[in-house]
Amino acid sequence: MDPSTGVGGARFKKPSWKDPRLLVGVLLVLVSIAGVISVVSTADRTTQVYAAREGISVGQTVKPGDLTVVQVRLDDVESGYVTVEGGIAEGKVALQRIEKDQLVPQKSLGQADALNRKPVAIPMDESLPAQAVPGTKVDVWVAMPGAQTAFDEPQLLLPGAEIAEVLAGSGALGASKTPVVLVLVTDKQMPKLLGAKANAAKVSVVWNPTGTGQ
Incomplete structure (x- = not known):
């Protein structure tokens, strides 16, 4: 027994940098720190x-x-x-x-020039439902002037046309405003709609809640 320590056998030696156990411990600590830094860095990648x-x-x-x-x-x-x-x-x-x-x-x-749809203004006799906002769909119906009656039976011209914008319209001297809806029309569909308007057809817009059509 060592009289100075009261402990038998050899004294404990201070760890050396060459001790493999110490090197492994330091390496594990470094790996752990690197992992934490990596996680924090990834989480902050905005x-x-x-x-x-x-x-x-x-x-x-x-x-x-x-x-x-x-x-x-x-x-x-x-x-x-x-x-x-x-x-x-x-x-x-x-x-x-x-x-x-x-x-x-x-x-x-x-x-x-990449636009495949263009907005066309359609005056409205009646206001659209509150749900009919830009980005939603409407059906455009056309009734041509008739021979026996004022207008022929309405025909569905543009199913599921997208609303580009809804305008309150304008009035003068207190006159009532006529709302206008801008619908997006393809070049292929454009002649029929413009032709109907040019021939004084009655054009009606009906909200399409399903969004189906074009």
């Missing part, structure tokens, strides 16, 4: 992207004032949205409606 400040209509030229910047985590779908880093080229228009506060998809913007 991107600045653009969102619509207000609803953006089809055909509308998109300007910086129409957008706001939000910080979101997109991961693998980041390439599908317009980022602040990527920016927006001047003269881009909305090819599809972008709702208020919605992130701006890359496919929603393009050149004006």
Whole structure:
């Protein structure tokens, strides 16, 4: 027994940097720290992207004032949205409606000549339901002037046409305002609708809650 310690046998030795057990312990600590840093770094991988400040209509030229910047985590779908880093080229228009506060998809913007639908104004004799807002669908019916009656039986011309915008209309000297709905019409459908309007047909718009049609 060692009289100075009261403990039998050899004294404990201080660990050496060459001791494999110490090296393994240090390595485990470093790996653990690296793992924590990696998790925190991954969790904080957010991107600045653009969102619509207000609803953006089809055909509308998109300007910086129409957008706001939000910080979101997109991961693998980041390439599908317009980022602040990527920016927006001047003269881009909305090819599809972008709702208020919605992130701006890359496919929603393009050149004006890429538009396959154009807004046509249709005056309304009656107001649409409150649910008929931009982005929802309506059916456009046409009744041509008749020989025996004022108008022939209405025919469905445009099923499921998308509303681009609803306007209150205008009036003068207190006259009642006539609401106007702008519906998106393809080039193929355009001649029939414009022809009906040119021939003084009665054009009616009916809300389509199912959204089916075009």
